[in-house]
Amino acid sequence: MLQVQEVGYGYGHRSWWRSRSESDFVLKRVSFELESACCLGLLGTSGAGKSTLGRVVLGLQKPHQGQVLFEGRDLYAAGGRLRKTLRREVQVVFQDCHSSVNPLMTADQIIGEPLRNYERLSARELKRRTGELLEQVGLSIDDGSKRPDQFSGGQLQRINIARAIALRPKLIVLDEPVSSLDRMHQSLILDLLAELKASLGVSYLFITHDIQAAMTLCDRVAVMDRGEIVHLTDSPDSLRDSGQTAVRDLIEAVLPEHPADRLTLF
Amino acid sequence: MSKKWHTALKGRHTIAACSVLILFFFAVAIFAPWIAPHDPVKVDLAHKLDGPSAQHWLGTDHLGRDNLSRLIYGARVSLGFAFVIFLSSLVLGILIGALSGYVGGWLDNLIMRVCEGIMAFPNLVLVLGIVGIFGPGLMQVLLALLMVQWVYYARICRNMVISLKERPFIAAARVSGSSSWQIIRRHIIPNVQRPIVVIATLEMGWAIMDISALSFLGLGIQPPNAEWGAMIHEGTSHIRSHPELMIYPGILILIVVITFNIVGEALSERYGVAKR
Numbered sequence: 001m002l003q004v005q006e007v008g009y010g011y012g013h014r015s016w017w018r019s020r021s022e023s024d025f026v027l028k029r030v031s032f033e034l035e036s037a038c039c040l041g042l043l044g045t046s047g048a049g050k051s052t053l054g055r056v057v058l059g060l061q062k063p064h065q066g067q068v069l070f071e072g073r074d075l076y077a078a079g080g081r082l083r084k085t086l087r088r089e090v091q092v093v094f095q096d097c098h099s100s101v102n103p104l105m106t107a108d109q110i111i112g113e114p115l116r117n118y119e120r121l122s123a124r125e126l127k128r129r130t131g132e133l134l135e136q137v138g139l140s141i142d143d144g145s146k147r148p149d150q151f152s153g154g155q156l157q158r159i160n161i162a163r164a165i166a167l168r169p170k171l172i173v174l175d176e177p178v179s180s181l182d183r184m185h186q187s188l189i190l191d192l193l194a195e196l197k198a199s200l201g202v203s204y205l206f207i208t209h210d211i212q213a214a215m216t217l218c219d220r221v222a223v224m225d226r227g228e229i230v231h232l233t234d235s236p237d238s239l240r241d242s243g244q245t246a247v248r249d250l251i252e253a254v255l256p257e258h259p260a261d262r263l264t265l266f
Numbered sequence: 267m268s269k270k271w272h273t274a275l276k277g278r279h280t281i282a283a284c285s286v287l288i289l290f291f292f293a294v295a296i297f298a299p300w301i302a303p304h305d306p307v308k309v310d311l312a313h314k315l316d317g318p319s320a321q322h323w324l325g326t327d328h329l330g331r332d333n334l335s336r337l338i339y340g341a342r343v344s345l346g347f348a349f350v351i352f353l354s355s356l357v358l359g360i361l362i363g364a365l366s367g368y369v370g371g372w373l374d375n376l377i378m379r380v381c382e383g384i385m386a387f388p389n390l391v392l393v394l395g396i397v398g399i400f401g402p403g404l405m406q407v408l409l410a411l412l413m414v415q416w417v418y419y420a421r422i423c424r425n426m427v428i429s430l431k432e433r434p435f436i437a438a439a440r441v442s443g444s445s446s447w448q449i450i451r452r453h454i455i456p457n458v459q460r461p462i463v464v465i466a467t468l469e470m471g472w473a474i475m476d477i478s479a480l481s482f483l484g485l486g487i488q489p490p491n492a493e494w495g496a497m498i499h500e501g502t503s504h505i506r507s508h509p510e511l512m513i514y515p516g517i518l519i520l521i522v523v524i525t526f527n528i529v530g531e532a533l534s535e536r537y538g539v540a541k542r
Contacts, residue, residue, distance in 0.1 A: 058441050084443055092441045094434040102435050104456050113452070114442035163442065 001071055001203060002034040002057065002090075002171055008065030009052055026052050028227040029066065036170060039197060039204040041218030041236065043211060043250055048224040050207045054173045057205060058092055059083070070171075088118055091164040095176035097156035101148045107134065107159050108144035114166045133162040138192060154185035158192065165196060171203045178213060190216055211239070211250050223247050281532045284525045291522055292349075295341040304332035306339040307490040315508055327497075327511055328504060329490075336492035337514055343481075343493040345522070347404065348473040351411045356466050358412070359419025360458065364450055366420065367427030378424070381417045389414050393480065402485040411476055415469065419462055426458045464537050468530030471523040478519050494519050 009027040026049045034040050044050045055061045057068060059075050068075045070086050078086055091114070094100045101110050111130045115121060121129065131141040137158040148156060157177060164172050174193065178186040194217055197204060208214050214221055215236045223231040223239070225246035233239065239247055294301060304322070310330035317325050324333040366377040384392065396410035430436065430453075439449050478495030480486040487493040489500075494515035501511030 055437075058437075060437055060440060087441065087443055090441070092438060094438060096434055100434040100438050102439075102453050102457070105452075113439060113444065117443035117448070160438070163438065167442070 001036045002205075003069040003072075004030060004032050004053075004057065004066070005069065006031055006066035007053070007056055007063045007068065009049075009056055009061060009063050025064070026227050027056070027063070030224075030227070030229055031066075032222055032229060032232065034171070034203055034205060036203055037197070037201045038220065039206055039218045041214035041221040042205060042207045042224060043209065043214055043221060044224035044246070045209060045249065045253075047226075048246075049227040050209075050224055051175055053224070054092075054175045054205065054207050057171075058090055058173050059087055088167050089170045090173065091167060091169040091171075092173045092175065093157070093160045093164050093177045095179050097153050097160055097180055098148070100160050101156060103148050106145050106147055107139075107151070110148075110159055111144075111162045111166055114163060118167060129166070130162075133166055134159075136165070136196075137162045153181050154188065157181060157185075157189055161189075161192065161196070165200060165202070168200065169202060171205065173205045173207070175207045176209070177206075179208070179210070186213065193217060209250070209253075211254055223250065281529055284529045287521070287525050288529065291341060291345055291525075294338055295345045298338045298342050302332075302335040302338045304335040306331060306335040306492045308332075309490075315504070324514060325510065327500065328508075331490075333511070333514060336497060337494070337518060340492040340494045340497060340515065341518070343404070343487055343491070344474055344477055344495070344519070347408060347477050348470060351408060351415060351473045351477075352466060352470050355412050355415035356419055356462065359416040360423050360455065360462060362416065363420035363423025364427050364454055364458070367424040368431060368446065368450055368454065370428075374424070377420070381421050384414060384417045385421075389476070390479065393476065394483075394485070397480065397485045402488065404487050407477065407480050407486045411473065415473070418469070419466065422465060423458050423462055426461070427454055430454055430457055461537060464530065464533045467533055468527060471526035471530070474519065474523055474526070 006029045007027055008025045010025040042050050056063050062076050108130045111133050112126050178189050220234050221236045222229045230244050231242050231247050313326050314330040322332050366374045392414050393410040397406050400406040481493045481495035482499045487496050497515040498512050
């Protein structure tokens with residue numbers, strides 16, 4: 001479904017005296033594929049290039065090298081209408097639930113925005129659809145008229161998820177969707193995501209630095225380090241056998257329930 | 267100013283009182299033809315420079331025109347044109363600022379350099395220059411002030427847009443299929459509107475001052491029409507014998523400008539808006 005081919009991306013300005021060299025790239029020839037109804041976990045420490053890769057897949061940042069193919073069509077070569085149709089299939093949930101919503105809009109308006117962009121709906125129909133979506137993510141229809149400052153972080157993240165599934169996309173990029181929440185809400189949101197994946201048949205690109213969260217949700221796991229995918233596996237359990245230092249670091253970073261249990265978690 | 271005075275001026279009641287006063291002035295300006303007891307431009311040389319009487323409550327000027335009526339009609343020009351300048355420069359500034367901040371790149375550079383160029387001159391000097399080119403008259407003054415005022419709103423708006431643009435909800439809106447124009451309309455302008463309107467309230471007082479100043483210099487409204495600044499100018503020739511001709515419009519300008527400033531200060535404090 002999604003093919004990322006040799007993608008390279010670098011930040012900073014290119015100027016006439018200095019061309020962008022491949023050594024500054026934060027993404028270095030990254031390639032992977034993602035099938036439908038599959039969850040790929042993208043693991044890595046801060047600065048590994050996970051979020052940049054996520055933004056490239058979302059169509060927000062044109063890669064300086066390589067291609068992103070969605071169902072065989074190049075996301076960035078497509079123009080106008082085709083691009084808008086392709087974009088419909090890829091949605092997003094960001095890490096910071098508070099700044100992912102416009103503080104002046106009601107929950108209904110936030111969730112209704114993608115629907116308004118793609119479908120011509122009457123006001124009543126729109127209200128019914130947003131109500132359905134709110135219930136689907138575990139909120140009530142009455143929450144639709146509230147504004148973001150009346151919700152908790154967990155509830156806001158549910159609204160962000162509702163907005164992401166509003167268009168029934170084939171792929172949702174989850175950019176650290178639970179990192180800003182407490183432990184309990186993390187597991188609640190992960191449960192919700194697992195449930196939605198089963199009921200909607202959607203694929204996830206799950207970007208995280210939390211190896212435990214990745215293990216619960218993902219079918220496949222890719223580990224990134226300094227702009228490269230260093231480890232890609234179909235069975236997340238095999239991670240602990242990897243010889244890669246980046247993988248070992250991630251495993252070691254997991255906080256055990258008791259300090260003495262460190263490293264014996266898996 | 268002592269602390270007590272300071273807090274008193276920011277109080278709820280003060281804002282309410284000032285708002286009522288502003289509304290009162292606007293009402294007077296709007297209903298001038300019905301309120302004014304006399305025709306403001308009717309010359310009556312038999313009664314020139316009369317003191318207050320039952321017929322002319324505030325007396326008459328050097329041409330026998332009724333002072334009260336002239337003040338009431340003058341409010342139309344001062345407040346009306348200040349409001350037009352306020353609104354048009356606000357809209358222009360927000361639109362250009364939003365565009366500049368949102369698009370970025372060379373367009374942003376170009377617009378900001380133009381803004382800096384305009385800001386480099388003192389406002390009044392620039393307005394005088396523009397009026398000097400196009401000739402005196404209210405429309406010219408209006409255009410000149412508009413050309414100078416939008417810059418401030420544009421700059422503030424542009425900076426706010428730049429910080430807004432990086433927020434994830436803009437990226438989320440883009441992913442959910444909104445076009446740039448839809449993003450500006452739905453997300454950017456509503457989020458910059460309130461702080462800028464608050465700042466603009468502070469500017470309203472200055473707009474009235476500017477119009478009066480230009481009319482005082484004879485560049486704004488042309489005789490025989492009444493305007494507060496112009497009335498002060500007409501009063502200068504009788505400053506020794508009849509200082510009240512200058513005092514009445516002067517007091518009105520003072521009250522209106524102070525009222526707008528108090529409301530603006532209070533609002534900007536309440537919403538935590540940084541001044542320019």
